[in-house]
Structure formats: structure tokens, C-alpha cells
Amino acid sequence: MAEPKKAKGTLTIYDVANRAGVSIASVSRVLNGQGSPRAETRDRVMRAVRELSFVRDGAARALSNGLKEVVGVVFRRGGEELFEGEDESFLFIDVINRGIEVGAQRRGFDLLISSVGFNDDNVAARIAALAGKADGLILHDRMLSTVGIARLADMVPVVTLAGSPTPASLNVRCDNGSGIRALVRHLVLDHGYRSLGYVSGRADSPDNRTRSRAFENEAAAVGATIDTGPAWQGNYSAAGGANVIETLLDSRKKLPRAILCANDQTALGVIHALAQRGIKVPQDVAITGFDDVPVARHLHPPLTTIRQPMKELGAKAFDVLYSRISAGGGKADTVLPVELIVRESCGCPPGSSPPQNPSPAGAGT
């Protein structure tokens, strides 16, 4: 009586209906809270469900409802050396995914995740497979080429993160441009530095292109001179940052008074390389990062950087995707504001207050 029927094969709504002595329609209605079943009917159904440990099959529900309540998330895995520090990036991915999940849970969606190695070949195939199992897809940075995204968006609603919208896909990103502009203004307007440099990220990252361009434009706007060229090409890693500095120094170039870095990791490498050569930060050269990773505040000196609302990014991405899924709409490009975090690597004294220059992060287009 406690264990009435030892689940032979699959348990269906018919089994529940039988046990409860009602029709499958009633079972379905009770389970969905539709209609107004008689109290007794409801009770009998609920009891049968409980006694049988019944769970509705998601596939059948999805087929009938035309909604799977599943969102696919695709991202790149760092190499296999997950244990070798440096992998802050995957932490961000995790935070963003968490944000997506928060948004998703509000709508009863779950996350179907698929990570792709840097050298996986059949990425497109894997993503297509995912597409079939989800109502829509969220793609992290640098997952697919623009045409790849466009093609994918033909099959299923797609939201990209930190990219740019295509005719069929939506995009959500943080306001990288504003972040860089805020940094430039702080360095030039508040500190009076006249010469700047920018250690860039991977050349193939849209994010990086945005940052580079904002750097050049804003520097020109505030009348600072900038040092550029292939020597400034980093790759988002500490080693890349250190390498840029060493190359620069070896070529006996004079370093600019302030150097912006594409991300905190890069800044870390830059600061380290500078220290090796006996160059003081921020006395000789001011440094800024981007991202505000956990260790940023513990660097020597504590790193002035830009904080991106990662979790909100994920949540927003889901919301946008959801509106596309349910209504077919959705804003093509959503931009989230970033926050300037002033610490000491820019030359500000410990415990300093926010910058004084007009309109810090968040302004501008």
C-alpha cells in the first residue's frame, strides 16, 4: 500500500488517471492549475501523483506546449589546466551563467549548458544539437563568427554576450566604451597625465575592438597623446601584458605616463613586468585594469579598474531572450552601465573618493 505499483516502464498521466479514477484531462488540469476542479477531484489526483511519484514528462509537455522551458548556454572552456590560476575568465563565465540562471528561474526555465574547448572542431554541430533541445540560445563572447551567428539565429532565437547584434540575433553587453572613457578622463582630467598607452586584448574579441576604439577616441577628445602599434597587442593574459612591457622597454621606447590595460589580468602582468625593471606604479607610470577581478584590490598598488555587472548581464540576457521567445520582440542591443573603481594604481591616494571630472562612467554613447 505504501509502494503500490512498482513503476513498470514509464509512468504516464494515464496511470495517474486510473489510480485517481478520473480522466487524463482532469489530471492534466489539476497539475496545471487550470479550470476549477472539484476539491475531491483535485485531492484524488494529488494523492495519486504522490503515491506514484509521478512527474510529467518534459518532452511531451514541451511538444504539446511548443515551449521547452530550456535555454541553451554555450561558452568556451579555458584549456584543460583548470588548476593553473590565471583562469579568472572562467570565473566570470560562471558568474554570468549564474545571472542567466536567476533570470531563467523566474520563468521556470533551466539552463542547458555546453562548453566548447578552444580547439574543438565540430562546434557548429554541437551548437545545432543544443539548439534543438532549447527554446533559445545564449552565446558567450567569441563563440562563433558573425555569419555563424546569423545562420544559427535562423534556426532559433539567439542572444550574444559582449558581441553585437545581427539582423536575426540580439545582443547584450556592458558599456565597455564608457568604462574606457571614464578611465581616460580620470587619468587625464583628474591626474593631468598627457600621454597614454593601451595594452589590448585578443585581436579577435569584439570587446577588445570596442575598448581600443573608445580609448583612441576619448584620448583624442581630451587632448592626450597616445602611443599605439603592434607592440601594444596583448591577449588578455598576464603573460601577454608582461610581454608587451618587456618588448616596449627593450625597444628603448619611453613609456607613456599612464597605461590602460584591456583587463585586470593584463594589468597584473604589466605591473609585474614594470616592477621587475624597477619602474614604480603609479609614481612613474599609472596603470588601470578592466573587470575588477577579486585580486584587483589586493595588488600592489591596488588596481584602479572598471567593474562590469556580470550577473546582471546574464540575467538581462535571459530576459531579452525570453521576450524574443515569447513575443518575438526583444531589444536588438542592450547596454549595461559599468562602474569606475578608483584605487591606487592610477595615482590616487589610498581611500580616495570618487573622481571629480564631469560625467564619469555611464555617460556618452
Place this chain on the structure above:
Amino acid sequence: MAEPKKAKGTLTIYDVANRAGVSIASVSRVLNGQGSPRAETRDRVMRAVRELSFVRDGAARALSNGLKEVVGVVFRRGGEELFEGEDESFLFIDVINRGIEVGAQRRGFDLLISSVGFNDDNVAARIAALAGKADGLILHDRMLSTVGIARLADMVPVVTLAGSPTPASLNVRCDNGSGIRALVRHLVLDHGYRSLGYVSGRADSPDNRTRSRAFENEAAAVGATIDTGPAWQGNYSAAGGANVIETLLDSRKKLPRAILCANDQTALGVIHALAQRGIKVPQDVAITGFDDVPVARHLHPPLTTIRQPMKELGAKAFDVLYSRISAGGGKADTVLPVELIVRESCGCPPGSSPPQNPSPAGAGT
């Protein structure tokens, strides 16, 4: 012609069949590689699929095949302060999940993940919802009570991680007992320490109970005296470890010659607290950890600990689940060997070789 039909509503196999001028059966067969279609048939289908950007609906396939090719993964999120260091644990979760994914991908499965906050209320409901969307579930440590697991396993195949099997659910774990035993033997047999202590983890963790018990048993087996009691109760955190030491010291107890810690985080706190009181590791007290987190090797002194094959754990969990799903079988309890990592916190000299005592980690039951 390039963009033939602007996907009105949902694209189905009928649309493909129409366009290719064949029947839906042929389309399905081509897409599944079943039967031996004529070359021309195959080509026409493939072309139509390409031109329409068609993807088969996963829900319909799942319903028809009785297989969703989705595995649900449930785990606990650390608090919301993801940015406050200390959260190594979620890193492990991530590595394990990665392992699950590796296993899953071999079978064309994807991961449906659902994380649960420490104070979420409707955990059971959320998990049940997941169950409907997946072919089986993998539960990380401490997700559900034993009866909760048993009930869940009534609805869907369940594999627990680092727990213990129930009549209906399977379990995969690392050989914690062996790890602790190897540590005890190393400390007692190789170093000659006669008195030991064990700073435990959360009381509600099955893993912790296993470790505690192994500690007591093995210590007795090799004839070492042990110090126990509520004062030794930690909670897997550095703060917890430090707290245990402070309490112990404040009560003017004499510390044992060697202290095993429930995990590396705890060891970290313990070493820190010891240093604060001027007690030297390993000269005055030897310390060991468990897990081998990334920082373990960078501690002062480098931490002797146990490495668990996290990724293999995940992959194995999937394999076990898969065999249960497909064949109904599956080993009830799978135990993976762990590895003793000897560094300096136990008293070994830098760059020392593996321990000499007979049968290190991996032996015993």
C-alpha cells in the same frame, strides 16, 4: 533563392520533405543515418535541410525515442559573495561538472544544470521539475536528505556524488577513507608522530563522516593516540579551522603532534592560526589538508594533502548514470582512488619522494 522561405511559425520535418520532394520518413531516415537511402534522396534532403536551416525538435525526438539525451545536474551555490575568495568549493563543482560534460558528450547528452542556494526553500520542487526534463539526475554532495534522494530516485535515475547509494539510487565517490588512512600512515609510520588530531568538516556532510571515521579507525590501527571532541568541529572553511585552533589553544590544551584537516581550506585557517600563536608548522605541529586546491602548493609550508580525481569523478558519474538509463543496471557504489600528495607541511623535506610505508592511498576497503 538564398533565403527561400522566411520560417513562418515552426519549421518541421514536413517542410523539409516538401521542399526535398520526398516523404517525412525519408527525411527522418537521412537525418538519422538509418536505412540505405539512394544517393539522390540523401542529397535532396540534405540540401533542403541546409536551405531551410532546419533543426529537429528535441522535444519531439525525445518523446518518440523515449530518450531526451539530457542529464540534470544539481548543486549548491556558495552564498552570493562569489567574489570573496574562500569559494574554492564552487571551483570543484565546476571541475566535476566539466567531467560530467565530458562523459555526456561521448553519448550526445547535454547538461541541464540547476543550482540551489543554501537557503532556498522549494528545493524538492525545483529538482522534480528538472527531473521531468532529463533522463536522469546527478546530485552533488549534500543536496537532499537520504529519504529525499530515495523519493527522487523513484521518479528518475539518480546518481549521487560523494554520498552513499540508496536502494534506488547509485553513488560515485572518491575513496576518502583511503586518503585519510594514507595520511595517518604517513604521519605515524613515516614520521613517527604518536598523537593526532582531526579538524572535521560540516557535521552534515557524509564525506566528513567518512573521513572522521577513517581517521579514528586508522589511528587506532597504527597505535596513535587521538584527541577528539566537539572542539574539533570545523566547517570546511578557513575561519572554521582557525577557530578550532584558537579554541583549543585558549583552553590550554596541548596540541597533538600532527593535525589532519577535513579539507585544504581548513588547513589554511589552521596554519594561519598556528602562525599567529607562534607555533611552527611542521616543526611543532604537522598539518595535512584534503583536496589539493590550487593554492595548496603555495602555502608556507606547502601543504601535504590528498588529491581527488574530480574530473574523473564527474565523468564516472555520468557513465554510471548512463548505464542505469540505458540498461537499468549500474554499479550501486563506485569508488575512485585518491592520491597522496606529499609536500612539506607534514615534516617532509622539500622535494621529497613518495612515502615509504606499505600500501599508501588506494588500498583498504
Place this chain on the structure above:
DNA sequence: TATAATCCGGTAAGCGCTTACCGGTAAGCG
């Protein structure tokens, strides 16, 4: 008490796919 309005709950169709079954055509054989 007869009739209309209301309310429940059952029957059956259909979601998009896979596949058993079967008929038609081409190839093999005597």
C-alpha cells in the same frame, strides 16, 4: 416542477518526430 444557465470533466485531436509495415519498382535468376 420545468427550463435555462453553469459547471465539471470526459473524449479526442494534435504537437513533431521515429519506425513498423507494406507496396511498388528494379535487379537477379532460371
Place this chain on the structure above:
DNA sequence: CGCTTACCGGTAAGCGCTTACCGGATTATA
């Protein structure tokens, strides 16, 4: 050249669920 054997590919059933539609029972209204 006629019959058997293969081989393709089409038709239709069914996977488990939701829900439109409808009929019977109940209650309200006259």
C-alpha cells in the same frame, strides 16, 4: 521472358501531454 528476391521509400501509428469541444449533472430562475 516470367518469376523471385531486394531494396527504397511512403503511409500511418504512436510517444505523453494539453486543451478545444461537448455532453451530463447540478443549481438557479420562473
